[in-house]
Amino acid sequence: MIELSKFNRENLAKEIGEGAVLLHGNNTIYRNNDVAFDFRQDSNFHYLTAWPEPFAHAIIIIKNKQPDLYLFVQDRNIEMETWDGKRFGPEGAKKHFGATDAFIYDDYLKIAPKLLSGIQNIYCNYSNNSFEKYDKKIINQATPYDQRGASFSDASLKSLSPILSELRLIKNEDEINNLKKACEITVEGHKVAMQYAQKEMFEYQIEAEMEKTFYDLGAERLGYPSIVASGDNACILHYSTNREKVDNSGLVLIDAGAEYNMYSSDVTRTFPINGKFSVPQKDVYLEVLKAQTLGINNVNTKNTMSDIHKLTVSSISQSLVDLGLVPMGVDETISMMHYFEFFMHGTGHWLGLDVHDAGSIEENNKPRKLMPGMVTTVEPGIYIRPNKPEIEFKLLKRDPKEIRERRKLLGMEKATKLENEEMKDAKSIKHVIPKDLLGIGIRIEDDIVCTDDKPINLTEEAPKTIEDIEAICS
Numbered sequence: 001m002i003e004l005s006k007f008n009r010e011n012l013a014k015e016i017g018e019g020a021v022l023l024h025g026n027n028t029i030y031r032n033n034d035v036a037f038d039f040r041q042d043s044n045f046h047y048l049t050a051w052p053e054p055f056a057h058a059i060i061i062i063k064n065k066q067p068d069l070y071l072f073v074q075d076r077n078i079e080m081e082t083w084d085g086k087r088f089g090p091e092g093a094k095k096h097f098g099a100t101d102a103f104i105y106d107d108y109l110k111i112a113p114k115l116l117s118g119i120q121n122i123y124c125n126y127s128n129n130s131f132e133k134y135d136k137k138i139i140n141q142a143t144p145y146d147q148r149g150a151s152f153s154d155a156s157l158k159s160l161s162p163i164l165s166e167l168r169l170i171k172n173e174d175e176i177n178n179l180k181k182a183c184e185i186t187v188e189g190h191k192v193a194m195q196y197a198q199k200e201m202f203e204y205q206i207e208a209e210m211e212k213t214f215y216d217l218g219a220e221r222l223g224y225p226s227i228v229a230s231g232d233n234a235c236i237l238h239y240s241t242n243r244e245k246v247d248n249s250g251l252v253l254i255d256a257g258a259e260y261n262m263y264s265s266d267v268t269r270t271f272p273i274n275g276k277f278s279v280p281q282k283d284v285y286l287e288v289l290k291a292q293t294l295g296i297n298n299v300n301t302k303n304t305m306s307d308i309h310k311l312t313v314s315s316i317s318q319s320l321v322d323l324g325l326v327p328m329g330v331d332e333t334i335s336m337m338h339y340f341e342f343f344m345h346g347t348g349h350w351l352g353l354d355v356h357d358a359g360s361i362e363e364n365n366k367p368r369k370l371m372p373g374m375v376t377t378v379e380p381g382i383y384i385r386p387n388k389p390e391i392e393f394k395l396l397k398r399d400p401k402e403i404r405e406r407r408k409l410l411g412m413e414k415a416t417k418l419e420n421e422e423m424k425d426a427k428s429i430k431h432v433i434p435k436d437l438l439g440i441g442i443r444i445e446d447d448i449v450c451t452d453d454k455p456i457n458l459t460e461e462a463p464k465t466i467e468d469i470e471a472i473c474s
């Protein structure tokens with residue numbers, strides 16, 4: 001991980017050429033009294049420093065495309081370490097983390113302006129509240145415009161996020177290996193959940209058994225809170241209370257991923273608690289699987305994420321027509337966005353240090369082609385909400401791209417108001433949802449690496465066909 005962060009700093013230095021980068025790590029956050037939430041380092045900070053402790057700042061000074069790392073970290077303190085855990089201290093930062101020099105955290109405001117003195121190009125994250133708290137002050141002092149008050153600076157401030165996001169978007173071999181391991185562990189956890197889940201269980205019991213496997217196989221933590229949603233709960237996209245008893249003939253949707261070496265997996269499987277899909281469950285499942293397979297096969301350098309979404313949307317739309325869930329044909333289901341009643345999220349997102357990883361799906365305001373080393377999820381779904389036995393579909397053409405453009409142009413407030421008015425005035429058609437499909441919610445999700453050749457599915461070992469799922473569940 002330390003080697004990887006050195007490599008990442010060198011790549012950043014090649015992009016920036018001359019200048020300085022200001023970074024802030026995460027701090028300990030208290031839950032109640034002196035009990036802290038589990039600490040996890042900020043992903044950008046980790047990417048460029050591999051520093052594992054709370055309360056740290058970093059400055060990377062770049063000259064002739066060569067980076068020098070300066071770390072500000074908690075000082076060694078035997079008493080504090082007895083309570084809160086070992087610290088590397090400034091000496092450890094130099095010895096083990098490749099810092100050119102290191103200082104104690106509290107000296108940041110004093111020493112940072114000296115390090116930055118006279119540097120013109122400064123990269124920071126304005127949206128981080130440390131910008132107001134620290135960065136503005138030290139830049140004003142380091143590169144003052146008015147020598148008397150030092151309250152202005154003539155440094156050119158630049159946003160770090162776009163450069164760093166672009167770097168993080170393409171994963172190198174070490175990163176792919178971390179993701180592979182996170183995925184391997186995650187697959188085992190999902191298999192255990194399928195084997196273990198039985199009638200009369202509570203969702204959290206299945207969750208506990210799965211997460212035990214994650215930790216047992218070396219995961220440091222979860223990539224995100226596990227979703228173990230039985231029956232109707234599968235139609236709540238971010239359900240994570242996991243406190244209900246599983247319905248004896250229902251499906252269980254599990255969306256969970258282990259984190260390994262800071263990299264996260266993200267897998268969803270949906271299976272029948274009693275080991276056998278009912279006919280309606282199987283009908284919907286096979287349609288989602290069809291769309292997902294199509295999506296995965298199209299993760300290649302010819303396509304954009306938006307192309308892949310279009311493909312899954314048209315596949316799901318055909319399925320919705322075939323299942324009798326929508327009132328019109330495929331073309332109208334797409335152009336009037338009737339599919340959105342049942343498939344209301346995107347097809348995938350980048351995966352890496354963050355489960356929804358850094359990087360834009362656009363380049364120069366246009367959808368970007370996938371490149372080798374990009375890693376994305378592919379996760380279409382169909383959710384047939386139990387509280388909507390009859391749906392009023394608007395007969396109005398809606399283009400998600402136009403909606404997005406107008407929201408950008410007018411702002412959310414005005415644009416959504418207009419949307420509501422247009423929807424209100426539009427004609428509509430009422431449609432009764434087939435009773436036996438109500439409450440079925442299915443999502444299938446895998447983690448896919450784009451290559452020059454065929455896509456690599458890092459999570460294909462998690463059972464997915466009807467036969468494989470019924471075999472492992474029974």
Ligand SMILES: [Mn+2]
Nearest residue numbers: 266377379445
């Ligand atoms: Mn996902």
